Amino acid sequence: MDAAEFRRRGKEMVDYVADYLENIEKRQVYPDVEPGYLRSLIPEEAPEEAESYEDVFKDIERVIMPGAASPACTELETVMLDxxxxxxxLPEDxxxxxxxxxxxxIQGTASEATLIALLAARSKIVKLIQADHPDRSETHIISKLVAYSSDQAHSSVERAGLIGGLRMKKIPTDNKFSVRGDALQKVLEEDRAxxxxxxxxxxxxGTTPSCAFDCVTELGPICNAEKIWMHIDAAYAGSAFICPEFxxxxxxxxxxxxxxxxxxxWLLVNFDCSAMWVKNRSDIIGAFKMEPLYLKHDHQxxxxxxxxxIPLGRRFRSLKIWFVFRMYGLKGLQAYIRKHVGLAKEFESLVRADQRFEISADVVLGLVCFRxxxxxxxxxxxxxxxxxARKIHLxxxxxxxxxxxxxxxxxxxxESRHVQEAWCHISHLASELLQELPH
Amino acid sequence: MDAAEFRRRGKEMVDYVADYLENIEKRQVYPDVEPGYLRSLIPEEAPEEAESYEDVFKDIERVIMPGAASPACTELETVMLDxxxxxxxLPEDxxxxxxxxxxxxIQGTASEATLIALLAARSKIVKLIQADHPDRSETHIISKLVAYSSDQAHSSVERAGLIGGLRMKKIPTDNKFSVRGDALQKVLEEDRAxxxxxxxxxxxxGTTPSCAFDCVTELGPICNAEKIWMHIDAAYAGSAFICPEFxxxxxxxxxxxxxxxxxxxWLLVNFDCSAMWVKNRSDIIGAFKMEPLYLKHDHQxxxxxxxxxIPLGRRFRSLKIWFVFRMYGLKGLQAYIRKHVGLAKEFESLVRADQRFEISADVVLGLVCFRxxxxxxxxxxxxxxxxxARKIHLxxxxxxxxxxxxxxxxxxxxESRHVQEAWCHISHLASELLQELPH
Structure with missing residues (x-):
């Protein structure tokens, strides 16, 4: 959508909202729909090709309004995450x-997703151990627990441990900044001992510093064998996985x-929208569910x-996903990812062609680490x-x-011209700096 | 703002966004402003009277854009919460x-605010005890901790305890559904023993079930004397405190x-916007701060x-507060609260005038409990x-x-007519129901 269409569509949407508010008394205060009504009204998969804005827009009345905020909010979110x-x-599970x-x-941020996973895992292991040893207190079990992440993991992972009151250790990475199976195995053995x-x-x-990838094919079987909850945080890199080559x-x-x-x-959905999946919904719900009378409803x-x-209230964030996926189509989103990776590779080539610089980590997606x-x-x-200089920000x-x-x-x-200009600027500042140095 | 003005202003805003995007390359990537720049650009207090939309709108370029998203987002939020x-x-503290x-x-929801307060308190007490007893482990101390709330407190309070892995007890309330000082004192003595x-x-x-008020003037001195962190959750009722009579x-x-x-x-700001204050910022920051290199910046x-x-990323929610407070003015917001309380009292009178019904709790603000x-x-x-019947929802x-x-x-x-219609509807359904009963 270009700026001209954005102006037109934006104004139509303003009118839609005003119409809605002016005529709100004509609408039912509570929806008539049956739970699960929404899934059958929309396709089972995102479209391959972009759809027209008209088609997307008219589905608001057809699909959303009959289910009002609830249950439409929950149901659209479930289907969008599918x-x-x-x-x-993703595996069918x-x-x-x-x-x-x-x-x-949909969570707000990856920090929240990590915390939720950690707390669900804590709750699950406590129940598991208490099933065999009913005499052990939760406090005692928690005091023995230990969680792990890469030494390259985002600070929010350590912070989740702090919030949950849980011991957290960092596993050393290899020369590609990846956690390997043997490194985890070694620490597990020491800790169990x-x-x-x-x-x-x-x-x-896709770590924050260098977009490195932990070796999940080695780590996963170990976690499964040792009954360790494995959470995968792909906050940035995850979007690229919609392309077969990534x-x-x-x-x-x-x-x-x-x-x-x-x-x-990196998938064109406005902040905030962090997508989280679990294999067993009951693991998460079991850790958090509280149901006083004022929260019970007929759409359980x-x-x-x-x-x-963590929060109780929720926003209707799945609408953003629905609109974006339909306006771009899967092909449009893939093209967007590929374009960015191409631009990063273009920058990498510029760096590599300059003998004064070095590339500091493999360029896999849209991030180039250099010095x-x-x-x-x-x-x-x-x-x-x-x-x-405030022309670019690194x-x-x-x-x-x-x-x-x-x-x-x-x-x-x-676009390519921005990458070229940025490199030109960096290269110029580097020349100035190097000339000032005593030889 | 009526619907006609909303249409006009909404469309102007769409154009503003489109203009911004079309001309984004003319803007600096990083602001020139000095930390703290924003406070001096706007008044120290919210306006008493409503301002014109033009005046609010033109401040976007004057106040916000020079500070871009950062530090403007943080600084406007700090000033808006002031x-x-x-x-x-609120006390100057x-x-x-x-x-x-x-x-x-600004937090997302009261659930998050309670959790943050609980975790900050946990961190503070652990440090305090370890200062005197360096040999005691954090795990050991945490296993002895106990937190309290009213037996009428929202389920999110209990849930915060669950998340933090902390023991949580409910204090019984009096016949007005309030926690009193002696009730807390009694439990404290038992638990210390x-x-x-x-x-x-x-x-x-303002509890969720009946909008009851814990007796904070009795509870506060006890908490202070016993070095217990007192958090006050006024999720719903808090808005009313802008009126001198409340x-x-x-x-x-x-x-x-x-x-x-x-x-x-209840203060006309769209979801989500939960306002939280602390007397000592360092108590909260001490519990959560993590500062890797990629999060350091020049505007510390x-x-x-x-x-x-809990999340790391943040939205620019203080803009909503800024717009609403200026568009309504303090007087407009007070009038809004008073109108709702008046409507609740009107409904209460209707209930009280009907011998078949009873009022189940004092009507203090906009909630009427009846049966x-x-x-x-x-x-x-x-x-x-x-x-x-789907005409109203209770x-x-x-x-x-x-x-x-x-x-x-x-x-x-x-409006009053909605309250009258709702009562008429309820009364009619009650008559039908009572007629069906055997006498």
């Missing part, structure tokens, strides 16, 4: 369908108990996503000059002790 | 100002460590609300018929073993 799960070729035990939910109870591993696909990066997902990525990061069969999250050959101080100065990281610059292609409107 | 705190006449130790933050460590009390002002309901706030209410419930002095909440004199089954049947509660109907005035457009 659509998205199918786009990612993760889909809700009409009879599945799994399913998806000292009486700890490993119960949760958070794998990262889907192998998700191999091993079949071993996971829960999986999460952020369509708001539609489910209630409040039991899947001037030389000291950390030199690179810190370069970064400061780049950001102070966020750094540390990789194996080295201060590294990160070039991330992530805006909807980024 | 505005709102002043509207509620809770305001950020330019030098205060307290301050406010068995070696437990009381550390947190969540008081409710402000006494908040008396005792000076004893609290944290306070929360939901402007999205503006603060970072990510350390105050047919008679059995719970009778009232359950009445509720079922009311809701099945949510029930249990009060002292009785099944009670709740009439809540909470929509922006509710």
């Amino acid at each position: 659509w998205l799960g199918k786009m990612l070729k 993760f889909l809700a369908g009409t009879e599945g035990r799994g399913g998806g939910v 000292t009486g700890l109870i490993p119960f949760f591993f958070c794998a990262t696909l 889907r192998p990066l998700l191999n091993g997902i079949e071993f996971a108990d829960s999986f999460n990525f952020n369509p708001h990061k 069969e539609s489910g209630n996503h409040s039991h899947w999250q 001037l050959k030389g000291s950390n101080e030199l690179n810190e100065t370069l970064l400061k000059r780049i950001n102070n 966020v750094p990281c540390q990789l194996a002790g080295k201060f590294v610059l990160r070039f991330a292609v992530c805006a909807r409107t980024t | 505005w709102l705190g002043k509207m509620l006449k 809770f305001l950020a100002g330019t030098e205060g130790r307290g301050g406010g933050v 068995t070696g437990l460590i009381p550390f947190f009390f969540c008081a409710t002002l 402000r006494p309901l908040l008396n005792g706030i000076e004893f609290a460590d944290s306070f929360n209410f939901n402007p999205h419930k 002095e503006s603060g970072n609300h990510s350390h105050w909440q 047919l004199k008679g059995s719970n089954e009778l009232n359950e049947t009445l509720l079922k018929r009311i809701n099945n 949510v029930p509660c249990q009060l002292a073993g009785k099944f009670v109907l709740r009439f809540a005035v909470c929509a922006r457009t509710t």
Whole structure:
């Protein structure tokens, strides 16, 4: 949708909202629909090709309004997470369908998804141990638990441990910044030997510093054998898995108990929208469900996503997904991902062609980690000059002790000329900086 | 703003967004402003009288755009929570100002605010005990902790305990459904005698079932003397405290460590927007702060609300507050609250005038708890018929073993005629029901 169409459609939507408010008394206060009404009104999968805005818009009255906010909000979300799960070729176990035990939910951020998974895992292991040892107190069991993540994992993973009052350890990564099976196995053995109870591993696909991928095909079987909940956090990279050529990066997902990525990061859905799937809905609901009289309702069969999250109230975020997926179609979204990866590769080539620079990590998706050959101080100065010039903005990281610059292609409107201009600018500032140095 | 103006202003806003996107390359990628730039650009308090939309709108370019998303998002939020705190006449301790130790933050829901307060209190008590007894482990201390709330508290309070892995007890309420000082004192003494460590009390002002108020002026001094963190949850009722005649309901706030209410419930701000204040920002930040390299930035002095909440990402929700408070003015918002309370009183009079019914709890704000004199089954049947007719929708509660109907005035457009029609409808259905009964 270009700006001209956005103006037209935006104004139509303003009128729709005003009409709705002016005529609200003509609408029923409570819907007539039967639980599960929505699924049959829309296709089972996201469209391959883009649809017209008219078609999308007219479905608001046909599909949403009969179910008002509830149960439409819950039901559309369930179906949209099924659509998205199918786009990612998630194993059937993760889909809700009409009879599945799994399913998806929209969280606000990956931080919340990790926390929810961790708390569900905690609740599950406590129940499991108490089933065999009814004498052991929850507090005692929790004091023995230990959760793991990559030493490259996002800070929110450690923070989830802090919130849940749980011991959290970092597994060292290999020279590609990936956690490998043997590294996890080693720590598990050490910890079991000292009486700890490993119960949760958070794998990262696409780490924040360098977009590295933990080796889930090695880690998953270990977690399954050791009865450790495996959560996969693919906050950024997950969007790319809708392309067949990137889907192998998700191999091993079949071993996971829960999986999460952020369509708001790279799939054109506005913030916030973090998609989370679990194989067993009951694991999550069991950890959180509270049902006082004022929360009971006649649509229990539609489910209630409040039991899947920290807040109680919910917004109608699945509408964003529904609109975006239909306006772009799967092919449009794939093209968008591929374009960004192509632009990152273009930047990588520019860096590699310049002998003063080095690439610091494999460029797999839209992130390029690079630095001037030389000291950390030199690179810190370069970064400061780049950001102070306020033409582009880069966020750094540390990789194996080295201060590294990160070039991330992530805006909807980024084109080749922006990448070229950015490189020109960086290269110019680097030349200035290097000339100032004593030889 | 009526529907006609909404149409006009909404369309102007669509154009503004389109213009912004079309011309985005002319804007700086990173703001030039100094941390703290925003506070001096806007008044220190919310306006008494409504302002014109033009005046509000033109401040977007003047106040927000120079600070882009960051630091404008954080700074406007801090100032808006100061505005709102002043509207509620919160003690100075809770305001950020330019030098205060307290301050406010927008959470998504009251559930999150309670959880944050509980976790901050947990972290604080653990540090406090470890300062005197460095040998005691965190796990051991946590296993001894106990938190409290009213037996009328919202289910989210109990759920926060579940999430934090913390023991949570309910304090019995008096015949007005309020927790009194002696009830808390009694439980504290019993628990201390068995070696437990009381550390947190969540008081409710305006309970969900009946809008009852815990006696904070009695409870606060006890909590302060016993070094127990007192959090006040006024999710619904809090909005009313902007009216001088309802402000006494908040008396005792000076004893609290944290306070929360939901402007999205009753102050015309769209969901989600839950306002939370703390006396010591460092208590909260200390419990959550994680600062990897990729999250460091040059505007640290503006603060970072990510350390105050569960998610890491944040939306620009303070814009909603800014617009609403200026479009209504304090007087407009007070008039809105008073109108709703008046409508609830009107409904109460209708109920009281009908001998078949009884009022089940004091009507203080916009909620009327009522029932047919008679059995719970009778009232359950009445509720079922009311809701099945789909003209109005009521949510029930249990009060002292009785099944009670709740009439809540909470929509922006509710007028006296709606209340009259609702009563007429309820009364008619009650007549039908009572006629069917054997005499």
